[in-house]
Amino acid sequence: MRTQIWIFIVAAFCLLTLSRCLLAAWQWPRVRQAGGLLPILKGGVRIDANQIAVFAGIPALLAPWLGHFPWAVEITGWWLQIAWFLLVLLEVSTPQFIYEYDTRPNRLYVEYLKHPQEVFGMLWKGYKAVIIGGVIVLALFVWAGHGLFGRTPADAPMTWWLRPLYSLAAAAITFLAIRGTLGHRPINPATVAYCGDSMLNTLPLNSLYNVAYAVYSMKNERSAADVYGGMPAGEMHDIVNRCAGLLAGAYAGAAIATATGTGTGTGAGAAMSIGEGTGTATATGAGTGTSAAMPTGTGTGTGTGTAQNIPSLHLQEPSVRRERPLNVVLIVEESLGAQYTGVLGGAGLTPEFDRLAGLGWNFTQAYATGTRSVRGLEAVVAGFPPTVSDAALRLPDAQSNFFTLAQALRRQGYRSRFIYGGEAHFDNMKSFFFGNGFDDLYDRATFENPAFVGTWGASDEDMFAQLDRLLSNPPNQPTLTLAFSVTNHSPWEYPQGRIEPLGEPASVENTVRYADWALGRFFDKAMRSDYWKDTVFLVVADHDSRVFGASLVPLRHFHIPALILGADVPARSDERLISQIDLPPTLLSLAGIRAEHPMIGHDLCRAEAGGRALMQYSDNYGYLRDDRLLVLEPHRPPSQYRYTAPETYEPAQLDPELAREAQAHVLWPAWMYKNRRYTLPPSRSTA
Numbered sequence: 014m015r016t017q018i019w020i021f022i023v024a025a026f027c028l029l030t031l032s033r034c035l036l037a038a039w040q041w042p043r044v045r046q047a048g049g050l051l052p053i054l055k056g057g058v059r060i061d062a063n064q065i066a067v068f069a070g071i072p073a074l075l076a077p078w079l080g081h082f083p084w085a086v087e088i089t090g091w092w093l094q095i096a097w098f099l100l101v102l103l104e105v106s107t108p109q110f111i112y113e114y115d116t117r118p119n120r121l122y123v124e125y126l127k128h129p130q131e132v133f134g135m136l137w138k139g140y141k142a143v144i145i146g147g148v149i150v151l152a153l154f155v156w157a158g159h160g161l162f163g164r165t166p167a168d169a170p171m172t173w174w175l176r177p178l179y180s181l182a183a184a185a186i187t188f189l190a191i192r193g194t195l196g197h198r199p200i201n202p203a204t205v206a207y208c209g210d211s212m213l214n215t216l217p218l219n220s221l222y223n224v225a226y227a228v229y230s231m232k233n234e235r236s237a238a239d240v241y242g243g244m245p246a247g248e249m250h251d252i253v254n255r256c257a258g259l260l261a262g263a264y265a266g267a268a269i270a271t272a273t274g275t276g277t278g279t280g281a282g283a284a285m286s287i288g289e290g291t292g293t294a295t296a297t298g299a300g301t302g303t304s305a306a307m308p309t310g311t312g313t314g315t316g317t318g319t320a321q322n323i324p325s326l327h328l329q330e331p332s333v334r335r336e337r338p339l340n341v342v343l344i345v346e347e348s349l350g351a352q353y354t355g356v357l358g359g360a361g362l363t364p365e366f367d368r369l370a371g372l373g374w375n376f377t378q379a380y381a382t383g384t385r386s387v388r389g390l391e392a393v394v395a396g397f398p399p400t401v402s403d404a405a406l407r408l409p410d411a412q413s414n415f416f417t418l419a420q421a422l423r424r425q426g427y428r429s430r431f432i433y434g435g436e437a438h439f440d441n442m443k444s445f446f447f448g449n450g451f452d453d454l455y456d457r458a459t460f461e462n463p464a465f466v467g468t469w470g471a472s473d474e475d476m477f478a479q480l481d482r483l484l485s486n487p488p489n490q491p492t493l494t495l496a497f498s499v500t501n502h503s504p505w506e507y508p509q510g511r512i513e514p515l516g517e518p519a520s521v522e523n524t525v526r527y528a529d530w531a532l533g534r535f536f537d538k539a540m541r542s543d544y545w546k547d548t549v550f551l552v553v554a555d556h557d558s559r560v561f562g563a564s565l566v567p568l569r570h571f572h573i574p575a576l577i578l579g580a581d582v583p584a585r586s587d588e589r590l591i592s593q594i595d596l597p598p599t600l601l602s603l604a605g606i607r608a609e610h611p612m613i614g615h616d617l618c619r620a621e622a623g624g625r626a627l628m629q630y631s632d633n634y635g636y637l638r639d640d641r642l643l644v645l646e647p648h649r650p651p652s653q654y655r656y657t658a659p660e661t662y663e664p665a666q667l668d669p670e671l672a673r674e675a676q677a678h679v680l681w682p683a684w685m686y687k688n689r690r691y692t693l694p695p696s697r698s699t700a
Contacts (some may be wrong), residue, residue, distance in 0.1 A: 014080030014089050017165045018069050021093045024161055025068075025100060028154070029061045029219045030054070032104040036216055039108070044216075047208040056205030056217025062190040063200055064222045068096040070187035077176035080168035090163045097158035098151075103220035105147045105154075109140065110220075117215040120227035120409055197468065198436055202226060202412075203444035211413035211448040226409075233403035237683035240401050240647045241634065244673070244680055250324045252677035256625070257613035259327050323690050325611045329598060332618035335605030338425065339580050340548040341418070341493045342484070343393055343600075346528060347386065347501045350557030351572035353525045358659075362525045365533025366552070366574060370586075373550075373578025376617075378590045380571045380626035380637065381556045386497075387440045388629065389555030392593035394418055394495060395449075396612030397691060398682045399629035405686065406445040414692050418597050419450030421608050422493050424696055428452050429493040432479050434460070434500075435470030446495075455479055467506030469499040473528050474508070477535035484544045501528045501558065521558050539579075549603050550579040551596055562660070565644045565652070566635030569659045571628050577603065589623035590639065591615070611691055613681070627678055636675035641665070643675040651675065 037044045037053055044050060072089050079085035103118055110118045136144060171179065193200025205217035215223060238244075355361035356370045357377060382392040387404035391397045395417045397405050405411040419429035430453040437443035437456035447454065456470075457463075460479060463471040480496045500507050505519040507527040514523050532552065539545055554573035561567060575596060582603060594614035601608055602618045615622035628635040634645040642656040651672045655663040685691040 014072065014076045014086050014165075015168050017086065017089055017093060017162050018073050018076060020161050020165070021097065022065055022069055024158070025065045025097070026058075026061055028100060028104065029064075030057065032107065032219070033057050033216060036107065036111070040111075040213070040216075043210055043213055047210055047213050052205075052207040053213070053216045056207065057219070059193050059200060060205060060218050060222055063193050064100075064219055066187045066190035068093065070183070070191070073183040073187065074180050076168070076183075077171045077179040081170040083167050086165060086167045090165065093162040094155075094158050097162065098155055100219070100221055101151055101154040101158070103224060105151050107220045109143055109147075111212065115212045116413070117218060117223045118220045119223055120231060122224050123228055196436055197470075198439045201438055201441060201444075203438035203441045206438070206444045206447045209447050209450070209452050214444065214447060230407065230409045233407055235400075235402045237401050237680050240632065241645045241676060241679055244676055246684065248673075249677045249680050249684065252674055253613055253681045254325060256674060256678070257325065258615065258619075258622070259325060259613070323611050323692065323694060325613050325685075326609060326694065327611075328609045329601060329607070329616060331605045331607055332602040332616065333605050337547075338427075338491050338606050339604040340484070340487070340491050340544065341422070341427075341600050341604050342480070342548055342550045342579075343418075343493075343495045344480075344532070344550060344552045345386075345389060345393060345495070345497045346532070346552065346554045346574075347498045348521075348556065348558035349501060349525065349528065349554035349574060350570060351574060352557065352569070353522075354574045357572065357574060360522070362522055363529040363574075365529045365536075366576070368533065369536055369552070369578060370574075370576055372584055373576050374582055374585050374587060376575040376587050376589070376591055378588055379553070379573055379575035380568070380590070380592055380628060381554065381573045382593050382627055383629045384556050384560040384570075386555045387442075389553075389593060390442070390497070393551070393553060393555075393596055394446075395691075396594045396597040396610070396614045398592075398594055398613065398627050398678060399634075400679065400682045400686070401629065401632060401634070402683065402686070405691075407441050408686065410689060411449075411686065411691075412441075412444055413448040414689070415445075415449050416611055416692050417446075417449045417451075418600070419446070419452075419493055420693060421450075421601070421610050422491075422606070423450050423452075424693075425491070425606055425608065427491045427493050428488055430455065430483060430495070432476055432483070432494065432496040433457075433470070434463075434472065434476045434498070442497075451495075455483070465506075465508035467500070468504055469502050469506075471499070472508055473498045473500040473531035474511070474534065477531055481535065481538055481542075484539070484548065485542060487544065497555075498528060498531075500524055500531070525558075536578075546580055548579045549577065549582060549600060551600055552576045552578075553593065553596060560630065564660070564662055565633050565646065566628055566630045566642070567660075568628070568635065568637065568642065568656060571626070571630075571635075572658070587617070589617070590626055590637065591617060591623045592626040594627065595623065609693065611685075611693070629679075634675065634679045636671070636678060638671060638674070641668070641671060643668075643671050645675055645679060 033053060037050050044053065072092065106118055110122065114121065193204065202218055206214040208214065351357040352359045353362045354366060355363055356367040356375065382388055382399040385404065387406040388399055391404045391406055395405060395415065402408065405415060422429060429451045431446050431451050432455045433442065435457055437454055443454060460471045460475050463475040465472040476496060476498055480494065483494060501524045505521055505524045507524055511530050512523065512526045553575040557570040557573065560570040562570065592614065594612065595617055598612050598614045599617040602616045617623055624639055626637045632647045636643040637656065640656050642654045644652050651667060653665045653667045653671065655665045
């Protein structure tokens with residue numbers, strides 16, 4: 014039994030490494046451009062160790078106690094042969110899957126099994142030679158596996174005192190292999206992502222691991238329609254586009270942008286043909302758009318096109334015209350709620366932010382979309398609204414071809430970077446950002462001689478030092494930089510000598526004060542730098558430190574600071590109600606970028622923008638328009654309140670129109686994700 018296990022381990026490593034090398038050789042031009050074979054092989058060893066330990070771990074623990082029984086050897090042999098079959102099957106399937114989808118087998122591999130007749134019929138008709146060749150290779154490897162694992166004799170009985178030692182060693186090795194690291198977070202696909210090519214980031218994985226992880230991640234997906242009730246897709250898009258200001262002719266409804274022809278329409282609902290392929294749309298009214306269903310005259314008409322695949326796609330004109338667009342820097346502050354911020358009526362723990370608020374565009378009524386960092390990042394970086402499912406960063410179908418600012422700005426000649434003091438594979442950030450437009454990543458491992466490293470990583474001052482170094486040495490192109498702080502998080506660790514602690518040193522109040530000190534120190538340096546005049550900065554919290562309360566949606570703890578400054582941004586205090594998703598379109602506008610995108614957030618440079626916020630709080634969804642709060646709960650009728658900050662909720666009569674508006678906004682992101690429409694079409698000029 015022990016011999017069986019060791020043979021399996023060696024054979025599995027050889028199989029997966031050989032497959033990985035062959036795939037890399039096939040894709041060598043891309044591999045060479047991304048840094049060669051070494052990162053693929055290094056990451057592959059870690060992932061393969063995880064996968065092999067899952068299969069071999071329990072037999073290894075039991076081998077000292079049962080390995081001398083023939084029946085145990087027989088069962089182990091069959092178990093290892095099944096594992097071998099799965100490993101070989103997925104690797105044999107990989108080349109054709111990459112050819113079709115430019116990635117290793119993923120959840121599609123499993124989803125296709127729901128339709129065996131259609132899928133296998135299609136495969137047999139179109140890929141006979143590939144299937145026959147694959148079956149032959151699979152049969153040869155299965156035959157070899159049977160010889161290696163299925164005919165091993167029983168072990169000699171092990172000395173009694175060696176048995177627990179062997180099991181303990183096997184347990185320790187299995188644990189380390191499955192966890193994959195001694196770092197703060199266990200291994201996941203983002204751990205071995207190493208470049209901006211999403212297909213290459215799957216090569217360090219093995220295909221069985223990739224399929225299993227994708228299936229496991231499906232638990233994060235929930236149907237918003239099942240939770241809050243459904244709505245016709247056309248009506249949903251009509252409402253959301255209208256609230257986003259996208260019904261004017263200059264914006265794209267479902268059937269515009271790449272459509273051709275003439276016609277008229279005042280609403281995307283009437284002009285929508287939701288679905289794949291080409292379609293016909295007819296509406297009444299007048300518009301000023303440039304496509305078949307949003308035309309330039311009056312009367313009725315028809316048009317065909319493919320932009321219905323992205324119902325919210327539109328071309329945003331900047332509020333400022335610039336010869337050279339500005340660099341964009343997103344500084345996301347961990348857990349910095351308005352309750353701590355003096356300028357927002359909080360505890361007065363942020364004198365540096367309060368000072369900076371007087372120098373830039375300060376939003377006094379900004380609201381987070383959720384209670385997790387990934388939710389804030391999804392809103393600020395991608396402009397994506399919250400859903401009852403997990404945030405997009407953690408969802409399997411958002412790991413590539415999902416819209417982010419980096420995806421849009423890459424088409425404008427930008428280079429995008431992500432700076433984080435911790436481990437970038439936490440919450441799948443590394444995989445998501447690399448797969449969706451980011452070019453470079455600087456996490457804890459890249460920081461040189463950090464001043465302080467705590468549980469969550471290098472301190473905020475180290476992160477800002479890295480940010481200053483990058484901005485001071487720009488490439489020959491504009492840049493987008495996302496910088497995410499870590500210090501203001503339990504267990505409340507920070508370097509000594511920066512602030513004078515108040516009360517218990519290890520407290521959220523003191524880490525807020527330290528984070529604020531580091532922020533102010535960075536901006537004092539930035540304002541004296543050469544890059545200041547060419548850069549627009551956003552400082553915004555991801556969420557509050559702790560969200561709680563007796564109300565269905567505790568709005569007080571969704572209130573966060575948000576500040577834009579730098580370049581020629583004038584100082585002003587803006588009291589409009591805004592959401593985190595409004596910030597990315599606003600930055601595009603200030604930077605002077607004319608860009609096509611699917612975001613439904615408002616460009617706050619427009620006077621009529623703002624006035625609503627969207628929030629997901631566990632299973633409850635809050636939609637705040639002015640002082641009217643509409644709350645959706647699972648499988649219950651909606652409820653409405655008149656909200657007065659900070660914590661007054663007065664029950665109000667339900668406004669059916671507001672309820673439909675809220676329901677449309679909670680269904681929309683789920684629909685866009687499920688149908689893979691939150692992206693950009695193939696590149697084309699917006700000039």
